[in-house]
Structure formats: C-alpha cells, structure tokens
Amino acid sequence: MPAFGRTSTARLSTCHVLLQRVLQRVVLDYDCVIIEGHRGEQAQNRAFAEGNSKLKFPNGNHNAYPSNAVDAAPYDVVLKGVNWKTKVLDAGKLDKEGLANLMRFYHFAGVVKGIALLMGIKIRWGGDWDGDNYFNDQTFNDLVHFEIVPPKSVVILPDPGKLVAPGTTSTGEIQ
Numbered sequence: 694m695p696a697f698g699r700t701s702t703a704r705l706s707t708c709h710v711l712l713q714r715v716l717q718r719v720v721l722d723y724d725c726v727i728i729e730g731h732r733g734e735q736a737q738n739r740a741f742a743e744g745n746s747k748l749k750f751p752n753g754n755h756n757a758y759p760s761n762a763v764d765a766a767p768y769d770v771v772l773k774g775v776n777w778k779t780k781v782l783d784a785g786k787l788d789k790e791g792l793a794n795l796m797r798f799y800h801f802a803g804v805v806k807g808i809a810l811l812m813g814i815k816i817r818w819g820g821d822w823d824g825d826n827y828f829n830d831q832t833f834n835d836l837v838h839f840e841i842v843p844p845k846s847v848v849i850l851p852d853p854g855k856l857v858a859p860g861t862t863s864t865g866e867i868q
C-alpha cells in the first residue's frame with residue numbers, strides 16, 4: 694500500500710487538517726507526492742515571479758498557516774517533469790507520451806475530488822477553478838493545486854507570529 698515519504702509528510706503537515714485527511718486517504722490507493730504545502734513570504738513571491746501563482750504574499754491560498762491549499766500530483770508524473778500549467782487547448786502540441794502524462798493530472802484530480810466529496814469535504818481544483826467540470830474556460834491552469842473551500846463561518850488565521858488581538862492595532866493600541 695503506498696504511503697507518503699518523509700518529505701511529502703512534512704509538507705502535508707503544514708496543511709489544513711481536512712486537506713491532510715483527504716490526501717492521506719488518497720495515497721492509499723493512488724501513489725502521489727506532496728509538492729508544496731504552506732508557503733511563506735519568500736516562497737510565495739518567488740512563485741509569483743516565476744508565474745506559478747497569480748497572487749503575491751499574503752494573498753495566496755498557501756499563505757495561511759496551516760495552509761488552505763496543497764499541491765499534489767501522481768508520483769511518477771512529477772518525476773517526468775510534466776508542465777502542469779499546460780492548458781487543454783495547448784495539449785495538442787505535446788507528443789503522445791506528454792499527452793498521456795498530462796491526462797494523469799485530470800485522472801488524479803478526479804480521484805482527489807471524489808474521495809473528498811465522500812468525506813463531505815469540498816475541494817477547489819486548479820484545473821477547474823469555477824468547478825463547472827469544463828476545462829476550456831480556464832485562464833490559468835494549476836493542475837497540482839487543491840484548496841479547501843472553507844464555510845463562510847470559518848475565520849482564516851494569518852501566521853501565528855502576526856496574530857493581533859481583536860480591537861487592537863498591531864502595535865497594541867486599542868482602536
């Protein structure tokens with residue numbers, strides 16, 4: 694039975710507990726790796742500069758701690774260096790092997806979403822941001838990206854080091 698290695702486990706431990714539960718269940722049936730969990734300021738701004746994220750720190754979904762997003766992919770596809778930003782309309786430019794590898798991301802995402810659904814956890818996937826199960830309306834593809842869709846009542850906390858008591862400013866003054 695597949696299980697996460699040390700690096701994937703460490704990365705997953707920086708993610709929201711619901712993402713941990715989903716991926717820990719997924720890996721039992723579908724060998725996969727965790728590419729990234731929480732992203733600090735430097736890592737987020739690097740991802741932005743390299744075009745791997747559309748958002749600057751602290752606005753990315755990987756920036757909260759624990760992270761509300763996780764990047765995960767089938768184990769062997771990652772080893773083959775597939776570009777997971779490839780859009781469906783550009784897939785025709787790939788060779789047969791490249792296309793087969795790209796399709797693995799869609800297959801994997803269906804498993805992740807399906808398992809999450811059965812666990813009662815709503816997941817938003819970077820290959821279908823608007824969740825309409827149609828993939829040609831994407832302006833930015835991030836096929837390894839999964840994030841939890843928190844219920845409205847859940848407050849997303851910033852980094853613990855930056856916590857501020859309600860009603861005070863960061864310098865401690867009462868507002």
Ligand SMILES: [Zn+2]
Pocket residue numbers: 755762763764835837838839
């Ligand atoms: Zn991501």
